[in-house]
Amino acid sequence: MQLKRYIEAYIPVNICNMKCSYCYLDKNISKVVCGLSHDPEEIGRALSFKRLGGPALINLCAAGETTLLQELPLLMEELLAEGHVLSVVTNGIYTAFFQKIMDMREEYRKRIFFKFSLHYFELLRTGTMETFFENINNMKKAGCSFTIELTPDDKYLEVKEEIKKICMEKAGAICHVTIPRDDTTLEHKLLSRYSLKELVEQWGEFDSSLLAFKSEIWGKRRCEFCYAGDWFFAVDLLTGRMTQCYEGKELCHNIYENINKKLPFRAVGTKCPSTHCFNGHAFLTLGIIPEIPAPAYAELRDRVCADGSSWLTEEMRDTLSSKLKNANKEYGVLKKTFLK
Numbered sequence: 001m002q003l004k005r006y007i008e009a010y011i012p013v014n015i016c017n018m019k020c021s022y023c024y025l026d027k028n029i030s031k032v033v034c035g036l037s038h039d040p041e042e043i044g045r046a047l048s049f050k051r052l053g054g055p056a057l058i059n060l061c062a063a064g065e066t067t068l069l070q071e072l073p074l075l076m077e078e079l080l081a082e083g084h085v086l087s088v089v090t091n092g093i094y095t096a097f098f099q100k101i102m103d104m105r106e107e108y109r110k111r112i113f114f115k116f117s118l119h120y121f122e123l124l125r126t127g128t129m130e131t132f133f134e135n136i137n138n139m140k141k142a143g144c145s146f147t148i149e150l151t152p153d154d155k156y157l158e159v160k161e162e163i164k165k166i167c168m169e170k171a172g173a174i175c176h177v178t179i180p181r182d183d184t185t186l187e188h189k190l191l192s193r194y195s196l197k198e199l200v201e202q203w204g205e206f207d208s209s210l211l212a213f214k215s216e217i218w219g220k221r222r223c224e225f226c227y228a229g230d231w232f233f234a235v236d237l238l239t240g241r242m243t244q245c246y247e248g249k250e251l252c253h254n255i256y257e258n259i260n261k262k263l264p265f266r267a268v269g270t271k272c273p274s275t276h277c278f279n280g281h282a283f284l285t286l287g288i289i290p291e292i293p294a295p296a297y298a299e300l301r302d303r304v305c306a307d308g309s310s311w312l313t314e315e316m317r318d319t320l321s322s323k324l325k326n327a328n329k330e331y332g333v334l335k336k337t338f339l340k
């Protein structure tokens with residue numbers, strides 16, 4: 001499937017069933033959030049196939065554990081019914097949620113991609129290592145796609161071999177590795193006592209294309225013309241607020257208002273508000289800046305297992321290999337010049 005848009009949808013959950021030391025989540029929560037403000041059906045209409053102009057890849061991610069949102073399976077069904085493809089970020093241990101996925105129609109399950117975050121020490125501490133891999137394998141059997149990603153906290157250096165071994169044994173391949181970042185800093189600095197070069201060397205044996213691409217773009221301010229705000233946008237599903245990128249301008253619109261009206265897409269252009277494109281492993285690989293050569297997003301997520309199977313299904317691999325410029329028109333010189 002060729003994707004028309006990529007959406008970062010913030011799921012209103014700020015609680016978690018794990019306590020990772022390197023977590024982005026604010027440890028001093030003053031108010032627990034774990035619930036939607038609008039019906040799943042209304043959210044489906046607000047992000048309809050028609051309104052988005054075609055099939056979108058919608059990434060569902062919370063500040064806490066995404067799957068703790070009780071309405072999540074219903075919300076997913078509404079978005080899947082619209083024809084979209086979903087990516088769900090999870091720590092993989094809330095089994096009741098994955099059981100609900102198994103009850104979904106096959107046609108829906110094959111349009112779901114899970115990003116399982118491997119929090120090794122927390123899985124050991126909570127005795128949920130088996131549960132984690134069982135849920136992954138159940139999702140694979142159900143026809144969903146997945147990836148396993150490790151945040152390479154410095155403390156994991158001493159258990160690298162254990163992590164590789166358990167991933168090989170239970171998931172058929174070694175996990176991918178990301179770059180740990182400190183979201184309490186404006187620059188989203190590297191969260192490690194090592195330099196980026198050292199970190200890449202330390203984790204090189206994991207042979208992760210995700211780490212390779214992220215380290216290539218890490219820390220570089222983007223000055224090229226970026227289509228975030230048009231081909232991609234972020235939305236807070238609690239408030240309905242749309243922004244061009246994580247830190248981009250508000251798009252003067254709330255997705256829950258005038259639900260039958262078109263959404264006002266407007267690209268960031270050359271005014272990227274961030275110090276670096278820290279989630280460019282998705283944005284740039286999907287082609288949000290068409291002139292930047294990048295591998296397909298699928299390449300950064302997939303692994304081929306020892307038995308010859310893959311983490312991504314063939315259909316999902318094809319979808320996550322989309323380049324957004326193939327479904328969208330690039331702006332002309334005039335439009336680029338007069339962009340506010």
Ligand code: SF4
Binds near residue numbers: 228276
């Ligand atoms: S370059 Fe990256 S961070 Fe900047 S606006 Fe585009 S997508 Fe967002």
